Amino acid sequence: MKDIGLVAVKEILRRRIEATQQSQADARNKKPKSTLKAKLLITVALLVAFGLGIADLATYTALQSFLYQKLDQQLQTTIGSTAQALFESFQGRPGNGSIPAMVPDGSWGEIASGGRIVFSVAFVQPGTLQGSPPKIQLSGSQAIKVNHPTTVTASNGSQIQYRALAITTSVGNVTVILAIPETGLHATLSRLAIVTTLVSLTLLVILIALGFYLIGIGLAPLDRMTETADQISKGDFSRRIEAESRDAEVEKLADALNYMLGTIQAEIEKREASEGRLKRFVADASHELRTPLTSIRGYAELIETGLISKPEDIYSAAERITTESVRMAGLVEDLLLLARLDQARALQKLDVNFSQIVAAVVADAHVVEPNRPLNASIAPDIHVIGDQPRLTQVVSNIMSNLRTHTTENTQAEITLGVTADEQGAPICQLSVRDWGPGLSKEQLDHVFERFYRADPSRTRSQGGAGLGLSLVQSITESHNGKVWITSGGIGKGITIGVELPIANQGPNTAQNHLGSIDSPLSGDPPVSFGSGS
Structure with missing residues (x-):
């Protein structure tokens, strides 16, 4: 027994050593991943560097603009005295080479006439070497413009730049040019660039250090949790994440809050969607019921107040009250049916001869509109499982839609x-096609919406309440079928189709029907009504 125990202990130790070695090998081969602290620190550093760079650039640009503005003001202020000094030097009077007031040392003054420089002098202190004169172009695309300060280079190709200003004088066609060196301006900007760069780098280092410290404090719970998990993974199973510790509480609170928020959000969205549908339904229903109620109330008040006293007028008002009452009752029944279908209440599911329903509704349509060119091709003995009154309502609503939106002489099929x-299972397909006004693509997207009417200009007595096709869709879908509508566009008519699964009437019935897809069975020619037959 002792030998067996020793063997078992050795085997356990061997497996643990192999697992440790494999873990260490995996750790060596594993590519290092950047930590969350490093990512946050890099992000903060980049944002701070970007902000400091923008601030430095803005400072440099603002100071540059200010210095150039001051230099331009200096040119405009001293150009008058410079012109006088230049003319004196040009004429050989006393004061030759003296520097006018407020003209910096190293500036140049030039006189141009006839498109060339006729006189040039450097304003320098005695004993000081003069620099290279400015390169002034008097013609061409880069010619200096009068009264417009311009930066020009030195004529010897050196890196010295001048700010030059040209003015015309009243003495003949003479132009006076004053060029002040930009050496001081560039020196100031260079010093500014060095100072701002050093300050920005110092701030960046300080802010990175501060960010490192603050991020470390914020991520300390995660670090402690990681350390504990690492110790456990290395075999120190005595280590535990304390239930009272901040780390565990943060994790538990985050998980609980995330789950709670996700559940609450889903419930709120579901409730808002339901309330939105209910509000739209109630608003539309109220709007539709208000019209017949207003008519009934109006005619009733006429009778009650005695404003109409003739028997024929009273009879007409009573007839209108009855008509509006019947229409309101029908609307209420449609709304109740839609509500019941929305709640997925079970309908009667019996074997129904759908061919007989379609034939009966088509016959009724011919009685209502005997002059409509109506062609019917109805295959007999097609049975479906469903609620016969509701299926009758589907066909009736489609035919009612045909009568409502087309004239009596419009052909229908x-x-x-x-x-x-798509799976090859047999289904019955009813299609009603007309050559009426048709529908646009936008209208096709809304025809099955409740209370939608493609032609808003129609009155409710002419166009209905807009529930007919909504009922067709709801009833069809409650029978595991589908309804569709197509149109070639405005003026090209529409086709409404209803597809329902057929009842299982034996192994040969479906095959017999499939043998005559989309056509009447042999011996049953199409039925035609009206003058178009």
Whole structure:
């Protein structure tokens, strides 16, 4: 027994040593990843450097603009006295070579006439070497402009730059040019660049150190948790993350808050969507019910107040009250049906001969509009599982939509047959096509919305409340079917299609129907009504 125990202990130790060696090898081969602290520190450093760079650039640009502005003001202030000194020097009077007031040492004055420089003098202190004169162009695209300060280079190609100003005098066609060296300006800007760079670098180092310290404080709980997890992973199973510690509480609180917020957000969005649908439904329903109620109230008040006393007027008002009451009752019934379908209440599911329903509704449509060119191709004995009154309402609403939106002489075509869906299963397909006004693409996207009417200019008595096709869609989908609508565009009519799964009537029935897809069965020619037949 002792030998067996020793063997087991040795095997455990061997496996642990191999696991440790493998872990160390994986650690050596593993590519180092940047820590969160490093990422945050780099981000802070980049943002601070960017901000300091922008500030330095703005300071440099502002000072440069200010110095040039002051230099230009100096040129404009001293150009008059400079012109007088130049003329005196040019004429050989006393004062030759003297520096006018406020003209910096090393400046140049020149007189131009006839498109060339005729006289040039350097304003320097006695015993001082004069620099290279400015390169002044009097013609061409780079010619100096009168009364417009311009930066020019030295004529000998050196790096000295001058700020030159040219003015015209009243003495003939003579131009006086004063050029002040920009040496002092550039020296000031260079010193500014050095100072701001050193200050920015110092601030950057200080802020990085401060950021490192603050980030370290903020991430200290994560560091302690990582250290504890590392110790546990190395085999020190005595280490624990203390339940009372700040680290554990932060993690638990974050997890709890994230879960709670996600749940609350989902519930709020769900509730807002539900309330939005309910508000729109109530607003639309109230709007639609207000019209018949207003008519009923108006005619009732006319009768009550005695404003109409003739029997025929009273009869007409009563007839209008009855008509509006019937319309309001129908609207309420449609709303209740939609509400029931929205709540997914079970409908009657019986074997229904859909062919008989379609044929009966088409026959009723012919009675209502005997002059409409109506062509019907109805395959017999197509059975579906569903609620017969509701399926009848589907076909009736489609035919009612046809009557509402097309004139009586508009041709229509009704086809009922069996086809196959995308999986190859047999389904019955009802399509009602007309050659009426048609619909635009935008209208097609909204036709199944509740209370939507493609032609808002129609009155409610002419165009209905806009619930017909919504009911068609809801009822069809409650029977596991689908409804669709297509149109070639305005003036090209529409086609409304309803697809329903057929009832299982035996192994041969579906195959017989599929053998005559989209066409009547043999021996059953299309049924035609109206003058178009």
